[in-house]
Amino acid sequence: MNTLTVVEPTAPSTVSPVAEDGFADVVVIVRVYNEAPVVGGVIAELMAAGISVVAVDDASTDGSAGEIDRTGALRVSHPINLGAGGALQTGLEAALKFTDARYIGCFDADGQHQLVDLIGMIRTIRQGYDVVMGSRFLDGKTEMSPLRRLILRTATKVFNRGAGTRLTDAHNGLRLMTREVAAATRLTQTGMAYASELERQLTRPGHRLTEFPVHILYTEYSKSKGQPLLNSVNILADTIAHRLGSGRAAL
Amino acid sequence: MIIKALLIPALLMAVVFSLRARASLRGQARRKVIAVLTVLAGATAVAFPTLLQDVADAVGVTRGTDLLTYGLALVILYLVGSTSVRFREQESRFVRLARQVALAEAEARLASARQA
Numbered sequence: 001m002n003t004l005t006v007v008e009p010t011a012p013s014t015v016s017p018v019a020e021d022g023f024a025d026v027v028v029i030v031r032v033y034n035e036a037p038v039v040g041g042v043i044a045e046l047m048a049a050g051i052s053v054v055a056v057d058d059a060s061t062d063g064s065a066g067e068i069d070r071t072g073a074l075r076v077s078h079p080i081n082l083g084a085g086g087a088l089q090t091g092l093e094a095a096l097k098f099t100d101a102r103y104i105g106c107f108d109a110d111g112q113h114q115l116v117d118l119i120g121m122i123r124t125i126r127q128g129y130d131v132v133m134g135s136r137f138l139d140g141k142t143e144m145s146p147l148r149r150l151i152l153r154t155a156t157k158v159f160n161r162g163a164g165t166r167l168t169d170a171h172n173g174l175r176l177m178t179r180e181v182a183a184a185t186r187l188t189q190t191g192m193a194y195a196s197e198l199e200r201q202l203t204r205p206g207h208r209l210t211e212f213p214v215h216i217l218y219t220e221y222s223k224s225k226g227q228p229l230l231n232s233v234n235i236l237a238d239t240i241a242h243r244l245g246s247g248r249a250a251l
Numbered sequence: 252m253i254i255k256a257l258l259i260p261a262l263l264m265a266v267v268f269s270l271r272a273r274a275s276l277r278g279q280a281r282r283k284v285i286a287v288l289t290v291l292a293g294a295t296a297v298a299f300p301t302l303l304q305d306v307a308d309a310v311g312v313t314r315g316t317d318l319l320t321y322g323l324a325l326v327i328l329y330l331v332g333s334t335s336v337r338f339r340e341q342e343s344r345f346v347r348l349a350r351q352v353a354l355a356e357a358e359a360r361l362a363s364a365r366q367a
Binding site: 086093 | 342343345346349350352353354356357358360361
């Protein structure tokens with residue numbers, strides 16, 4: 001098992017058609033909850049490009065942990081399922097503890113994110129940003145149903161109220177931040193409502209933030225596994241509740 | 252109607268206090284005091300059935316039973332609210348615990364992989 005690739009950022013990166021400038025200063029958090037059929041391929045693709053991976057296994061009950069170990073990525077396994085926000089916070093802490101990467105990113109395990117988008121975001125953040133957020137709405141590349149588009153737009157509007165920075169896509173899982181920003185991030189919402197909490201922390205006034213157009217692939221697998229559209233209602237409700245519950249400081 | 256002036260602020264206070272309950276000693280003590288008072292009030296109401304009606308008449312409620320219902324509703328509201336706050340606090344504690352377990356286990360695995 002070659003977990004050392006994670007803790008040695010100076011290791012020469014694997015030759016890859018897209019990695020001519022090397023990604024030894026980047027670690028990507030991949031949250032895994034029962035994604036055994038696809039997670040191995042997703043992590044292997046990232047690592048083949050020379051990007052270190054911290055995989056947070058959120059107490060998967062299928063063979064996900066074994067699939068992760070086969071790739072040689074660093075695996076952090078929750079003893080009990082904590083949810084998306086809980087897993088991301090664990091990933092951030094693990095990335096800070098076990099690597100000295102300059103930039104820390106988030107990448108979905110289900111194959112809906114594109115490596116080329118991540119690489120574009122890495123090139124962008126190196127220009128001197130603190131946070132680069134993926135957005136599905138900056139160009140028309142992502143195909144989605146009008147209803148999904150409407151709900152995501154609404155969620156973004158609700159989220160934007162009170163936050164300093166205007167984002168076009170509040171619930172995009174593809175994000176990249178500097179080590180300092182990651183160290184300052186504290187997520188208390190363990191479920192999907194973490195997105196609003198995270199966005200609020202990432203868009204703090206001092207942060208140089210930009211968005212990067214990304215292309216999400218709604219494959220049959222990610223559609224069957226990922227967020228059912230109805231779950232947007234849950235997220236919206238949690239976001240509003242969280243806003244009312246702890247948002248006093250921002251009002 | 253004196254009861255309106257009493258019930259509406261009491262309702263709001265029950266909500267505010269319950270959500271601010273936390274696991275603090277003060278919150279725990281408050282819950283215990285309320286439990287004891289509820290028992291005492293219940294015993295008194297059983298021992299002196301006319302007393303409840305007298306109090307009801309004094310604050311402008313038709314029946315003593317109605318007054319009892321109002322009182323119980325307030326107590327339940329406070330207890331449900333403060334219990335949910337406690338649940339959330341416990342949850343955030345075991346999330347931190349689970350995270351520490353996960354990180355410690357990964358660290359141990361990493362160390363043994365390095366030795367191998």
